Amino acid sequence: MAPTRDAIRTTVxxxxxxxxxxxxxxxxxxxxxxxxxxxxxxxPVRTTEAELREFYGVIEPMTQTGEVLELKIAENNAAFLFRLVTHLGEQDLVMEVVDVMTFDEEARISSMKAYWSQEDMKTVPAS
Amino acid sequence: MAPTRDAIRTTVxxxxxxxxxxxxxxxxxxxxxxxxxxxxxxxPVRTTEAELREFYGVIEPMTQTGEVLELKIAENNAAFLFRLVTHLGEQDLVMEVVDVMTFDEEARISSMKAYWSQEDMKTVPAS
Structure with a gap:
């Protein structure tokens, strides 16, 4: 059974x-x-818990704020635009990314693909 | 060889x-x-030219305006948010969708997936 839209929205x-x-x-x-x-x-696709843990471990210590800007849901899939701001003292690093996810029956993420490149990152004076 | 970012942007x-x-x-x-x-x-995935022709044939006669709102490129892939407004006399039907595409070496679209549902469509008074 597909997860509900609200459950997908909550996970995102x-x-x-x-x-x-x-x-x-x-x-x-x-x-x-x-x-x-x-x-x-x-x-390369990360497929093990150790690889995911290493990947997210890099950003854990950073001071950040995040915001979902647009979210589209189709069955048990979602594509969403979000902004992640990393606070680096007198500068903020602003990234805007589109993530595409699939979800299992419990609205847990079964796959994630992130669409972005260098040009989607910019530094601005800290707000 | 991957298409250039500019070539992908032009195709989108x-x-x-x-x-x-x-x-x-x-x-x-x-x-x-x-x-x-x-x-x-x-x-169901449309895989033949006849199926694509039928799919796009439905919207050919409509009076529409379209706009790319956000575009993210990663290698030979893109995810973009766009708005399509269909003008229906006194009302406009506004759709916002995230499309994900892959491209061949000539920046032609080799696959397209569209993320949207009913809640991403709304009618508003014609502008």
Whole structure:
């Protein structure tokens, strides 16, 4: 059975919040067993919990804010635009990314692909 | 060899313009031979030129305007948010959709998946 739209919406919101402000465990709790991560698209797919833990571990110590800007849901799939701001003292690093996810019956993330490149990152004076 | 970012950007802009204002032939000229279309995601994948021709033929006669709102490129892949407004006399039907595409070496579309559902469509008084 497909997860409800509200359940998918909640997972996406929790994901962006956890990536910005949570721990690696917070993020990994949103993933289904055996989930895959391709970020950015075109790089090798991460397939093990150890690889996911390493990937999200890099950003855990950063001071960030995150916001979902647009979310489109189709059956058990979602594509969403979000903004992640990393606060670096007098500068903010602003990234806007489109993530595409599939979800299992419990609205856990079974795959994630992130669409972005260098040109989607910019530094601005801290707000 | 991967297409350039500029070539991908041009194809995406041409695609949205052709869907809004062009003919079926204009749209199909942007697709690579053997391309697939899943719109919306979760529905059967269209795999033949006849199926693509039928799909885009439905919207050819409509009076529409289209606009790319956000475009993210990663290697030979793109995810973009666009708005398509169908003018229906005194009302406009406004759709916002995220499309994900892959491209061949000539920046022709080799696959398209569209993320949207009923809640991404709304009617407003004609502007």
């Amino acid at each position: 919101e929790n994901y962006v919040r956890s990536v910005a402000k949570g721990t690696v465990d917070d993020v990994l709790a949103l993933y289904a067993p055996g989930a895959t991560v391709e970020d950015p698209v075109g790089t | 802009e041409n695609y949205v313009r052709s869907v809004a204002k062009g003919t079926v032939d204009d749209v199909l000229a942007l697709y690579a031979p053997g391309a697939t279309v899943e719109d919306p995601v979760g529905t």
